[in-house]
Amino acid sequence: MSNEEFVITLDIGSFQVRVIVAEVNQDGTTQIVGVGTAESKGMKKGAIINIDQAVQSIREAVDHAERMVGIEISEVFVGVSGHHVSLQPSHGVVAVSSEDREISFHDIDRVLQAARVIALPPERAIIEVVPKQFIVDGLDDIHDPNGMIGVRLEVDAIIVTGAKTIIHNLLRCVEKANLNIAGMVFLPLAVSELCLSADEKNQGVVVADIGGGTTTITVFRQGHLAGTSVIPIGGEYITNDIAIGLRTQTTTAEEVKCKYGVASKDFAEIKETFQVQTIGTTRERIVTQIELAQIIEPRLEEMFQLIRQQVKAMGYSDEPAGGYVLTGGVMATEHILHVAQKQLGSAVRIAVPGNIGVKDPAYTGGVGMVHYLQKRGILQLNKPRSAHHPPRQKKQRGPSAFEKMKSWLSEFI
Template sequence: MSNSEIIVSLDIGTSKVRAIIGEVTNGAINIIGVGSADSEGIRKGAIVDIDQTVRSIRNAIDHAERMVGIQISEVCIGIQGTHIALQTNHGVVAVSNEDREIGEEDIERVMQAARVVALPPEREIIGVVPKQFLVDGLEGISDPRGMIGVRLEVEATIITGTKTSLHNLIRCVEKADLHIAERVLMSLASGSMSLTKDEKTMGTVLVDIGAGSTTVSIFEGGGLVATSTLPVGGEHVTNDISYGLRTHTEQAEKFKLKYGCSLITDAAEDQKFKVMRMGSNVEKEFTQVDLANIIEPRMQEIFHLVRQEVRRLGYGDKVNGYVLTGGTVSMPGTLNLAQQELESSVRIAVPDFIGVRDPAFNNGVGMLQYVVKNARVNSVSVSAKKSAVRKTVTTSSVSTSPKPGLFERLKNYFSEFI
């Protein structure tokens, strides 16, 4: 890894598209830019309108570019949704070096061997994650580089998804004039950010409550063992508020963000707000308690469904706690309600970086950490060439230069005076 490199993660969610720019210096990540835009064209995590999704991606990228003063041409994207499936497979190769020392080439070959698996024609492999390596039958090896052996094996988790969902996502990113450097399963990215090594080993459920869906990911033995997506999330809370207060969805979302509380007992009676109701020009006053009476039942349902799903996946008695993430868990009272409903130890994971200290940024920051941790920075990042006057970013592989818009022309104009 070079001394300073730039990686950009792109989190395409149901309510927001977020681009996070990370500067990697000697393995340490520094967040230098964040761009976000309202997500259009996506419903419950699935793309329903290509053009609207492309515009949302471009808006988020432009926002991030303006913040840092660079041009982004390569991104890491997160994959999630109901179409994701996991399966285990085994790969075996003979060590090729004459001195029997295991090198990068051997690891690459055994990982390729693990990818040989029968799949239905509508599915394709997103990634292969090694659970453990075996050298001449010796188990439990996490990194066999430099070891001496004749036979190298790997037990790996194969991550697959439907071609339709994957290709539509890739199509949107490419139409936004971006090159995809890496595809990362969002559960792995968020787990890299949110969970400690002990939590991954002992058995922990990572619950990502987004706007359109809730992703349940179970970690055990140091890795991801199961994942599932529930079609319920923060948007359902907003819709409940819209119906309950008889107001527009946009207004309901604002009230949720400003006055929302997941637990009635945590809500304040003196927190009051006025609502312009549909079909009327008269405002009606409500309290935070009134709002909590609408929100709490839906949040209870979400946690009840999470607990049911963990049981269905066969890990009801095997987990030692829950970790919550996603934009919806920022609402006051969510942690207390989760502890009541899940009857287990629960905490909320928040990124420890300036500018992104919000559970909503867990996935984006997690992608950066996952890529760096897995030593892929050289192949996926863009080299940052810095000078005292301006920053430019060049890609190490495919670079696409979009036509200069108004912002680019203005930037070029002002750069002459700096």
Template sequence: MSSNDIIVSLDIGTSKVRAIIGEVTNGAINIIGVGSADSEGIRKGAIVDIDQTVQSIRNAVDHAERMVGIQITDVYMGIQGNHIGLQTNHGVVAVSNEDREIGEEDIERVLQAAKVVALPPEREIIGLVPKQFLVDGLDGISDPRGMIGVRLEVEATVITGAKTAIHNLIRCVEKADLRISGVILMSLASGQMALTKDEKSMGTVLVDIGAGSCTLAIFEQGNLAATSTLPIGGEYVTNDISYGLRTQTEQAEKIKLKYGCAMIDDAADDQRFKVMRMGSNVEKEFSQVDLANIIEPRMQEVFHLALQEVKRLGFGDKVGGYVLTGGAVSMPGVLQLAQLELQSSVRIAVPDYIGVRDPAYTSGVGMIQYVSKYMKSRPAGASKKTSNRKANPSAPSKPGLFERLKNMFSEFI
């Protein structure tokens, strides 16, 4: 196995941390290793305990390493949350070559120019996605390399985030003795995997429902037009089950996964289960219908809030359909309920790779696809495993890390 072709994505979520190892061979991606660990130290997508988060990352990475027998050194880290902001900017440069042929250097300079935006001190740029290039006023160009021209312009979306949230995530990954090859916006990565070219063009909302949050990404004319995160997800359903059946949250989660159904009409009255109630040692019997009566109103609320947020962002009439993904959408009945609530065409996106055919892996697999398409010149993500990773929290971080993150724009071409 050539280590040059290996890409490792790290998806740090509220309920799980997932490390996915992808091998790229002649442009084709194979998922060769998946590591998953329970997420400790994260609430509603935000880090509340660094040490617990570091341990969760280590557990997930160790799990993936054992599966494949290689040592992971570099990872691509996914980021999302309501602190993410998008703004459009314009960059202009003169073509530097004497023969006026546009080269790699000109593209880098014009992208650098597009990153010159006024930002508050608490925010920083995560990445930059070119919408289109213009050569001497001719627009609609996706890749101007090799063209002849005097003036090169770019219209781009600048992705910004809160420094605190970004640096805390980076700190956790570095304390787990991993180097960060790049930071990727999860909505972009999920869109890469979950949406077709036509869906991105006509206006589609990607709804990623995780445990602690629901992230909406609206794609229009082939680009990410808006993103928003609602602090509601699968955990809220679990909490409702815990209150309704008066049982421990841990048991409520197991019941949800085994017997959960999002539509009362689809639930079976003869499917019954027993629950140990809090404050007693007596088990009480419930049916799947009882459970669906708790789950359906909460899932209805999730879709209702998602629809309201799409309208608030100004895309109410422009949306051609919805695509659902994330761990919470694999429950039976979710698709039918979403179609009723959103009053639109809805489908569920699932990665088409062996071992990760679950909506929960969309972001992680999407990141590998995104990297293989837009960031080909990155260092290898893993090496043959010879010894266990040495924990050394005091080791200096790789020089110029933030500089590299700030200069990621050149890889989006």
């Protein structure tokens, strides 16, 4: 295992923290070899509200993944999303540096850095630069200019920015969990990398990642990221409705939802029954699956209606040519596609990772980051743990790009 390379991703959700460990093979393919999960504490609607609890959840998930794979995880790629994220266009221009005028990866990096030079409010920070197209000596619509001959290299890009305070708190949590940040990834981009085809992006498509506390909506048009938005609805609203409707505790409602819940009463079995403890009494009442579905279905219908309304409010057609692609933990609900198609139209599908062991839409974010990073050629090497392996220590090295970023952020916080 000493020569194996791994990509480790960290997806901090409202209800669960997920760590994905992927081995990168010599031929460039990736294989998921480990997963770590933990209940997400200190989070609310995608934002950190208690650093100590969030750190504990991160450590539990990382420890779980370490035990499964048998390596020591020291660096992770962290997914970033939320209502604080916004997009803005930018343009970068550089002269090709080599004498033979052949464009290299160094030139591509320089032009992307040039695109970062934009006027930003003092409370915003750049998360990622997403190239839409490169232009070589006036020739546009180039996706990969590496190896081409030219004098002038330009890029049209989308700048993904976020609130400095929220990014700072995220950096702090990961650091306090004794981990280094190898990089930050804009999570909706990673999800789309896993879920969407090139044709869907070109035709125009909406991706809705429905998690426990929030739903992230991402719109693609003409092959490019066009817009993103977050609405504060998710699986917890269904759980709360069940708790109120059955007059039971929230933990019991969550268990009942996961074990017996179906998205539509059309697929519920009247003979399927279960018992729940009623709040304020010592009695247990018998509930049928149809009663449970009558609580779940209206909330799901409302969620899909809100998604459609939000897409329209963002200035896009609520009936995209490429349809809707749905993912996230809520999409594991049985027969949910039936309800989604009634509200969003027939052009709806559910995206699920195809990897063995993570065939659950809740893992789309973490697995999507692996695919996104692999496409960009970014690898992370972790040494295997042995009986003589010393305790985890931070290596003495120069400041990384993200340490420099943290230092820069501290000037404003």
